[in-house]
Structure formats: C-alpha cells, structure tokens
Amino acid sequence: MTNSPDAPAELPVLPTAAGAPHETWPDGKSEPRREALPSDDERLIIDVAGFEGPLDLLLELARQHKVDLSQISILDLADQYIAYVDRARAMRLELAADYLVMAAWLTYLKSRLLIPLPPSTEGEASPQDMAARLAFRLQRLQAMRERGGQLMERSQLGIDVFFRGAPEPLVIERQREYGDTLMDLLKAYAERRARKMVRQTYTVKRQPVWSIKEARETLERLVGTMDDWGTFDLWLERYLATPELRRSVRASSFTASLELVREGVLELRQDDVFKPIYVRRRHAAA
Structure with a gap:
C-alpha cells in the first residue's frame, strides 16, 4: 500500500x-x-x-x-x-x-x-x-x-441557450360554466314576471306652459317699444326667470311672432343658421 x-x-x-x-x-x-x-x-x-x-x-x-x-x-x-x-x-x-x-x-x-x-x-x-x-x-x-x-455552473445564455426572438402571444381561452339547474331558471323567471305584474301608479306632474295666446298678448303690448332690432330674450327677459318656463316662453313667443309678421305688425331677422332671431316693430312705408 x-x-x-x-x-x-x-x-x-x-x-x-x-x-x-x-x-x-x-x-x-x-x-x-x-x-x-x-x-x-x-x-x-x-x-x-x-x-x-x-x-x-x-x-x-x-x-x-x-x-x-x-x-x-x-x-x-x-x-x-x-x-x-x-x-x-x-x-x-x-x-x-x-x-x-x-x-x-x-x-x-x-x-x-x-x-x-x-x-x-x-x-x-x-x-x-x-x-x-x-x-x-x-x-x-x-x-x-x-x-x-x-x-x-457557468452562464450558458447567449452560447448554447438563447432568448426567443419575438415573444409568444398569450392566448386566453375563457369557458363559462353555469351551475344553475332548470328549477333555478324557472324561479328567476317567475320572480321577474311577478315584479312586472305589480301595478304602479304614475302621476303626471303638470308642467308650467306659456300658451300662444299669452305670448301674442305680451308681444302686442310690447310692440310700441320695439323700434330697433332685439332678440326675444331681450324683450321677454322677465318671463324667462324660471328654468321650467323658459323653453315654453321661447317656443310660444316665436309662434306668436310669426302670426304678427304675417299680419304686418312685426319684422323678424336671422343673420345665419342657428344664430339669434331679432324682432322689431314694422315701420310704415314712406
């Protein structure tokens, strides 16, 4: 040894x-x-x-x-x-x-x-x-x-092992599984139908409306002061104070003004589409 x-x-x-x-x-x-x-x-x-x-x-x-x-x-x-x-x-x-x-x-x-x-x-x-x-x-x-x-034990990346050039897309597949039985579906449908069959009382709230008649009477009273061009909002300023009444005042005033134009009492002018509408008293021809 x-x-x-x-x-x-x-x-x-x-x-x-x-x-x-x-x-x-x-x-x-x-x-x-x-x-x-x-x-x-x-x-x-x-x-x-x-x-x-x-x-x-x-x-x-x-x-x-x-x-x-x-x-x-x-x-x-x-x-x-x-x-x-x-x-x-x-x-x-x-x-x-x-x-x-x-x-x-x-x-x-x-x-x-x-x-x-x-x-x-x-x-x-x-x-x-x-x-x-x-x-x-x-x-x-x-x-x-x-x-x-x-x-x-040495790093082999870049020698015998390389990164993938482009990342592989990840595909996610979703599969839905329902665990409800036929009885559950019938119960849900019955509850839905029962809710629809319940009577509900709908009360219509009266909205404030300015009638065309009221608008015409107001414009006839203001004709004497309409010597120059002015918008409806300018002449009807005190009637537009309430938001609930504003749309009704403008619509009724425009309709009443068309009637007065046809009768030769007022003149209307609009410079372009969607521009303000001007109104004034019609002057007698010289």
Whole structure:
C-alpha cells in the first residue's frame, strides 16, 4: 500500500476490456490504440446502477468511504470493488466486460501487494507502480468531473441557450360554466314576471306652459317699444326667470311672432343658421 505521486513515471499500462492499452500519460510515451470496437448492434453495454465504467465505480466507492484520493489504500479499494462485483453476480446481474476485467486485475494487484514475488523480469512494473497508476487515474477522473461541474455552473445564455426572438402571444381561452339547474331558471323567471305584474301608479306632474295666446298678448303690448332690432330674450327677459318656463316662453313667443309678421305688425331677422332671431316693430312705408 503506497501513496500515489502527482505524476508517476514509468507506470505500467492498466489492462482494459479488450486487453490492450489505450492511454497516453504525462511521461510523454504513447501507448498502442485499442482495436476498433464492434458496432452498437454487435456489443452489449450495460449500465450498472448508474455507473459508466470501472473507474467510475471505483471513484464512487472511494467517495462513499470519504477517502482522500492522494492517500488512497489500493488494498481496501480493491476489496470493496471485488465485493461489489460479487454481490452483483450473486443477484444474477449481467456485468459489462470492463467490470469483470477490472475485478480480475484488482485481484491480481492485491495478491502482488500482499505476497511480494521475486524480482521481476526487465520491463515488468512493480505492484507499487501499478497501484500508484490506478490512484493517478482516479485523481484525474475526479478532476475532470469537478471541472465539468464548474463548466455546467457557468452562464450558458447567449452560447448554447438563447432568448426567443419575438415573444409568444398569450392566448386566453375563457369557458363559462353555469351551475344553475332548470328549477333555478324557472324561479328567476317567475320572480321577474311577478315584479312586472305589480301595478304602479304614475302621476303626471303638470308642467308650467306659456300658451300662444299669452305670448301674442305680451308681444302686442310690447310692440310700441320695439323700434330697433332685439332678440326675444331681450324683450321677454322677465318671463324667462324660471328654468321650467323658459323653453315654453321661447317656443310660444316665436309662434306668436310669426302670426304678427304675417299680419304686418312685426319684422323678424336671422343673420345665419342657428344664430339669434331679432324682432322689431314694422315701420310704415314712406
């Protein structure tokens, strides 16, 4: 059990499901590419309880036990991973090939760490280097997740998300619902009819009226003073004091004046439509 360095050198390649390395590490050495994977129709991809791959599962197990990735215990982590896979297989769950490969590799790594073998041949990595490499991959996966979360928290408006150009009109549909029954309608109709059938006595109020006869007699008395043009309101000012009598006085006076004009007693003049009407005594021809 060793602590993982920040950038381990000469780390061995971690096997994958296909048995071939596929990574490039900080030491600058390129590793062979994995062979082309079969199409989606030809391969089986299973998501185990929301985990996307073996490293994802290892990282989640480390989080559950609140393990510092820089001080991770590969032996404890291997035990947890193998136990997880065993429980899944005991429940008759089919696992993806990567999970089984990782479980086998962790079992091998655990045996190498617990039972040191004689000095290995040239080119074979030590178990400490293999454990350091696994810890480094977990740290890198954790860093990528943190950076991805920070990117998702940034404002995306104007980049991948845009405001609608024109506001969408809001359509309001009103539906009326009546909760009254037929009996309620009949009752309301009967009450309405009953109110109309009530007898009401209307008393006509007698309005003050100035008769044409009274207007003619008044104008005949005033003829002697009508030497110059003047309006009806000027000559009949004292008769227009009451608002109730004003309309009747004007109408009756105009009718009586027309009769006097016809008889040659008065003269009428109006300068324009809707202008005041002037009246005066008719002078004898010279």
